[in-house]
Amino acid sequence: MISLMKNLKPYRLYVILVVVLTMAAILLELNLPTLMANVIDIGIVNRDIPYILKTGGLMIACSIASILLTISVMFFSSRASMGFGRDLRRKLFVHVESFSLQEFERIGPSSLITRTTNDIKQVQDVLTMMMRMMTRAPLMLIGGIMMAVSRDAFMSLIFLIALPLLAGTIYAITRKSIPLFGELQRRTDKLNLLLREGLIGVRVVRAFNRVAYEKQRFQEANESFRDTGIRVGQSMALMFPVMMIIMNFTQIAIIWIGATRIDAGLMQVGNLMAFLQYASMILFSLIMLSMMLVMVPRAQVSARRINEVLEQLPLIVDPKPGSSAQANLQRGHVEFRNVTFRYAGAEKPALEGISFRAVPGQTTAIIGSTGAGKTSLVQLIPRFYEAEDGEVLVNGVDVRLQTQEELRSSIGYVPQKAVLFSGTVAENLRFGSEHADDAALLAALETAQALNFVQEKEGGLHAKIEQSGANLSGGQKQRLSIARALVRKPDIYIFDDSFSALDYATDARLRKALKREAGSAAVIIVAQRISTVVEADQIIVLNEGRMAGIGTHAELLQSNEIYQEIVASQLSPEGEEIA
Numbered sequence: 001m002i003s004l005m006k007n008l009k010p011y012r013l014y015v016i017l018v019v020v021l022t023m024a025a026i027l028l029e030l031n032l033p034t035l036m037a038n039v040i041d042i043g044i045v046n047r048d049i050p051y052i053l054k055t056g057g058l059m060i061a062c063s064i065a066s067i068l069l070t071i072s073v074m075f076f077s078s079r080a081s082m083g084f085g086r087d088l089r090r091k092l093f094v095h096v097e098s099f100s101l102q103e104f105e106r107i108g109p110s111s112l113i114t115r116t117t118n119d120i121k122q123v124q125d126v127l128t129m130m131m132r133m134m135t136r137a138p139l140m141l142i143g144g145i146m147m148a149v150s151r152d153a154f155m156s157l158i159f160l161i162a163l164p165l166l167a168g169t170i171y172a173i174t175r176k177s178i179p180l181f182g183e184l185q186r187r188t189d190k191l192n193l194l195l196r197e198g199l200i201g202v203r204v205v206r207a208f209n210r211v212a213y214e215k216q217r218f219q220e221a222n223e224s225f226r227d228t229g230i231r232v233g234q235s236m237a238l239m240f241p242v243m244m245i246i247m248n249f250t251q252i253a254i255i256w257i258g259a260t261r262i263d264a265g266l267m268q269v270g271n272l273m274a275f276l277q278y279a280s281m282i283l284f285s286l287i288m289l290s291m292m293l294v295m296v297p298r299a300q301v302s303a304r305r306i307n308e309v310l311e312q313l314p315l316i317v318d319p320k321p322g323s324s325a326q327a328n329l330q331r332g333h334v335e336f337r338n339v340t341f342r343y344a345g346a347e348k349p350a351l352e353g354i355s356f357r358a359v360p361g362q363t364t365a366i367i368g369s370t371g372a373g374k375t376s377l378v379q380l381i382p383r384f385y386e387a388e389d390g391e392v393l394v395n396g397v398d399v400r401l402q403t404q405e406e407l408r409s410s411i412g413y414v415p416q417k418a419v420l421f422s423g424t425v426a427e428n429l430r431f432g433s434e435h436a437d438d439a440a441l442l443a444a445l446e447t448a449q450a451l452n453f454v455q456e457k458e459g460g461l462h463a464k465i466e467q468s469g470a471n472l473s474g475g476q477k478q479r480l481s482i483a484r485a486l487v488r489k490p491d492i493y494i495f496d497d498s499f500s501a502l503d504y505a506t507d508a509r510l511r512k513a514l515k516r517e518a519g520s521a522a523v524i525i526v527a528q529r530i531s532t533v534v535e536a537d538q539i540i541v542l543n544e545g546r547m548a549g550i551g552t553h554a555e556l557l558q559s560n561e562i563y564q565e566i567v568a569s570q571l572s573p574e575g576e577e578i579a
C-alpha cells in the first residue's frame with residue numbers, strides 16, 4: 001500500500017490542503033462544547049442574555065466555518081484520490097501492455113481486469129477515507145482527551161477503562177475478517193472469468209445446449225462470492241453494536257459519576273454536558289480509526305494484487321539504449337538457428353532444433369498437423385515469446401538485440417484468429433500504418449480481396465466495425481486482418497493460417513495478388529491446405545515440434561513421408577485435391 005502512495009505525488013498540494021483544513025475544522029469543533037458549557041454555567045446561571053447571545057453567535061460562526069472547511073476537505077480529498085485512481089489505472093494498463101504473452105497468461109485477463117478496475121477502486125476509496133480521517137481521528141482523539149482532562153481530570157479516568165476496551169474489541173473483530181478480504185477478491189476474479197467465458201462463448205454454449213450447465217457454474221461462483229461476503233459481513237456486523245454498547249455505557253457512567261459530583265458541588269452542569277460531548281468525540285474518533293482498521297487491510301489485499309502486476313517484470317525487454325544492433329543490413333531476412341522453445345511450465349518443448357532461412361522475394365510455407373508447433377514457430381519471429389535455446393535472426397540481427405518496436409515495425413503479422421477492434425474499417429487498417437492515405441487502404445483491400453464487400457457496406461472505408469468485428473463474417477474478418485498487414489508494407493509477412501476461412505477461389509486469387517504486392521518481402525505462410533503451399537519456394541514440414549523436412553512441393557512429394565501423408569490425406573479417393 002505504501003509503495004502505491006508514491007502515485008499521490010502529483011496531488012501533494014491537495015493532500016497538504018486536506019491536512020491543514022482538517023486541523024482548522026477540528027480546532028473549531030473542539031471549542032464548541034466549551035462554549036456551550038460557558039453558555040450554561042455563566043450565561044444561564046447568571047441570566048446574562050448578552051453573554052448568551054454573544055457566545056451562541058460565536059458557536060454558530062464556528063459551526064458554519066467548520067462545515068465549510070469540511071466541505072473543502074471532501075472536495076480536495078476526492079480530487080486527489082480520483083486522480084490517483086486514474087493515474088494508477090493508466091500505469092497498470094501501460095505496464096500490462098509491455099508484458100510478453102507469457103506474463104499475460106500467468107495472471108490471466110480476467111484477473112487483470114479485476115485488478116485494474118475493482119482493486120484500484122478499493123485502494124482509491126480507502127485513500128479518500130484515509131485523507132479525511134487520518135488527520136481528523138487522531139486529532140479529535142488527542143484534542144478531545146486534552147479538553148476532557150482540562151474540564152475534569154478525575155472523570156477522565158473513565159477513559160482508562162473505556163478506550164482499551166473499545167480498542168481491544170475492534171482488534172479482536174477485525175483480526176478475524178482480514179483473511180476473508182483476500183478470498184473476496186479471488187472470488188471476484190472467478191466471477192469475472194466465468195462471465196467473460198460465458199459471454200465470449202455464448203454461441204458455443206447455446207449450440208451445445210450448455211446454458212443450464214453454464215448457469216450452474218455461474219451460480220456456484222456467485223454463491224461462493226455471496227457466502228464469503230456474508231462471512232465478512234457477519235464478523236463485521238458485531239463491530240458496530242459492540243462499539244455502541246461500550247459508547248453508551250461510557251456515557252451512562254459519565255452521567256452517573258457526573259451527577260454525584262454535581263451533587264457534591266465538585267462540578268457544574270455545563271461542565272458535565274461539555275465533558276459528555278468530548279467523550280463522544282473521543283469515542284467517535286476511535287470508531288473512525290477502527291473503520292480505517294477494517295478498510296486498510298482490505299485495500300492492502302488489493303494493493304498487493306496491484307503491486308504483483310506492477311512488479312512483474314516483462315520477460316521480454318528491449319536491449320539497453322546504445323546496445324541495440326543496426327538491423328538494416330539484411331532487410332527481409334529471417335533465420336532460425338537451432339531454435340528450441342518451451343511454454344512456461346510445459347514439460348516438453350513446443351519446438352526443438354529448428355533451423356531454416358527465409359529470404360526476401362520468396363515464400364516459405366510451414367505445414368504440419370495440428371499441435372505440430374506452427375503457430376509457436378511464427379510467434380518467435382516478432383518475439384512474442386523468447387526462445388529457450390538457439391537464435392532467431394530478423395533482418396540479419398538476433399531479435400534480442402533489437403528494440404521490439406523496431407523489430408515489429410518490419411513485420412506484417414496476420415494472426416490465426418482475426419482480431420479487429422471497434423471503430424471503422426479505416427481505423428482498423430491504419431493499425432498497420434498510422435499515416436496511410438485512403439488510396440493505400442483501398443489498394444490493400446483490393447489485394448486482400450476485401451474491396452468489394454467493404455464498398456458494399458454503408459460508409460465504405462468508414463463503415464462501422466463492432467466490438468471484435470462481430471458484424472463481419474469469419475472470412476471478411478480474415479481479409480481485413482490481411483489488408484491491415486498489407487497497409488504496413490513490411491519487409492516480412494507472416495500469415496498464420498490466415499487463409500483457412502476463405503473459399504478455394506478467393507484463397508487462390510488472394511495468393512496471386514499477394515505475390516505481386518509482396519514483391520521483395522519475405523512471406524511466411526502457415527497453412528493446413530496443400531493448395532495454399534504448393535507454389536511456395538520452400539516448405540517446412542513440422543512434426544511434433546521438430547522439422548521433418550524442408551524443400552519444394554516436388555522435392556518433398558518425392559522424399560518426405562510425412563508430407564506425402566499430408567498430401568494423401570487431402571486427396572479424394574480418385575486422386576483429386578479436396579478443395
Ligand SMILES: Nc1ncnc2c1ncn2[C@@H]1O[C@H](COP(=O)(O)OP(=O)(O)OP(=O)(O)O)[C@@H](O)[C@H]1O
Pocket residue numbers: 105343344346350368369370371372373374375376377416
Ligand atoms: N500458450 C500456450 N501455453 C502452453 N502450451 C501451448 C500454448 N500454445 C500452444 N501450446 C502447445 O504447444 C504445442 C504447439 O502448439 P501450436 O499452437 O504452435 O500448434 P499449431 O501447429 O499451430 O497447431 P494448429 O494447426 O492447431 O494451430 C501444442 O502442443 C500446444 O498444446
